[in-house]
Amino acid sequence: MTDSIRVLIVDDSAFMRRAIARMLTADPEIEIVGSVGDGAQGLEAIRTLQPDVVTMDIEMPVMDGLTALKKIMDETPLPVIMMSTLTQNGATATLTALSLGAFDFVPKPESSMIDVLGVERELREKVRAAAHSRRSKRRLTGLHGTASVHAATLGHQAPAPAAAKPQAPVAPTPSVRPAGSRVPEVIGIGISTGGPPALQSLFSALPGDFPVGIVVVQHMPPGFTKPLAERLNRICPMTIREAMDGEVVEPKKALIAPAGTHLVLKREGSHLVCRTMDASTTKTWHKPSVDVLFASIAQVVGPKALAVIMTGMGNDGTAGATAIKGRGGEIWSQDEATSVVYGMPRTVFEAGVVDRVLPLGSIPTALTTLVGSS
Structure with missing residues (x-):
């Protein structure tokens, strides 16, 4: 053996x-x-x-x-x-x-x-x-x-070795917004294995006045997402909490989908609002599911959506990211060298819908550049 x-x-x-x-x-x-x-x-x-x-x-x-x-x-x-x-x-x-x-x-x-x-x-x-x-x-x-x-x-960024075989083009983070990119109305993040430290690395580097609301699906069992949100909220500049049914997505705030249910976004008046769904109504293995969240973002936000697929095993998020891309939205993925498990980022890249591949340490700067935050 x-x-x-x-x-x-x-x-x-x-x-x-x-x-x-x-x-x-x-x-x-x-x-x-x-x-x-x-x-x-x-x-x-x-x-x-x-x-x-x-x-x-x-x-x-x-x-x-x-x-x-x-x-x-x-x-x-x-x-x-x-x-x-x-x-x-x-x-x-x-x-x-x-x-x-x-x-x-x-x-x-x-x-x-x-x-x-x-x-x-x-x-x-x-x-x-x-x-x-x-x-x-x-x-x-x-x-x-x-x-x-x-x-x-x-889950922290490791220096990319010279001998590493590149799996995708990784563009340097520019100081100006890339041509063709638009300021998103919402940023959706899908993440699994290696997620908590990666989210800490990401949110620690984003300013407290980040001007776009963020919604996260982190694969975890019930009882774990609220302590995760509380932990991140204590140490990161943005307000971070577990999403509640009816909560509005707004600037300066990141919402983590509660474990055991699905989270979708709905357009209610002029607001994007979080709605929880009974997870038993779908056949998805993960509850919450990145695909379910991203599908709702594709439907209600379309071309003004940015989806970021980060470290994790499996393929959750690929179908949802494909839906967002089909509506004109933008897709980023974390690179292999800094992913604890290069599963979710790999499958979305292989689906041919990724616009940018970035190491973990470059994602915060790329986001702040995109939205024009200081």
Whole structure:
């Protein structure tokens, strides 16, 4: 199994370690190389076993998951997937883990068989994405050390290496608005794996008086988008909050779609208004869905829309971006080198609808230039 994905499981519950192992080994390409009960044992196992991916519990004796994660990122950066409880405390700790460099998180399964099957699918997909991301970063950096790999894993902009193979033209950010571009009425952002740190990087660099309203779909389970919005609001100049049904999209404010429902925009009088939708009415896997939001933006805003597809696995957003492009709107995507997972940006680029490909660190300047903000 020379090409297998080597996984280390770190969890203080023997039952959970066995459950995670069963979920993962259902995939013939995944190999469990170790299973330990606390963060200290996990650090030692990483040194000796050299796994490709680690699954990490948060609350453990001897050394908790957050402490272990910090040490991993300092000593031997590699993809870590946090196993999180669906509680307020669990959401807060998980967001902290993502800010420290965790690749992603998976909620621990509840009691129902449907829930367990959903978690099993999500866990395997994210382990595969984590392993692929690590190998891709090694390719892009030409194996010249770990600094760029670490930066990309964190969701921060890594310097593009000379040996990197360009996958799309990346134009320098101009100081004047590009010809053919127009000031958008609304900016829609679709993002998934690697999203919280990338959103922090983006919104930290946008001014508080940014003159165009922003609406974001970040793939997360219920209970996580509100703490994310609150965290970003505390540290970023713009007002950022979880969108409420009936809330107006307006300048100086970014709204994050609430998890567990779909968010669409409606034209009500002279305003663009957020409306939540029962997610059970659609067949989309993600709730909220980037495609659902973007389709509504295409319908009500058309040529005055800008859609930005950022880091994330899968293809959510490609159909919606295609709809916006078909109505005359503009599409940007994040580049491969700075995407934690180059899935969503790749599929929208391959659909042939992307106008600009930008590294994460250039997106804020490009946006402020486009809208004429200081």
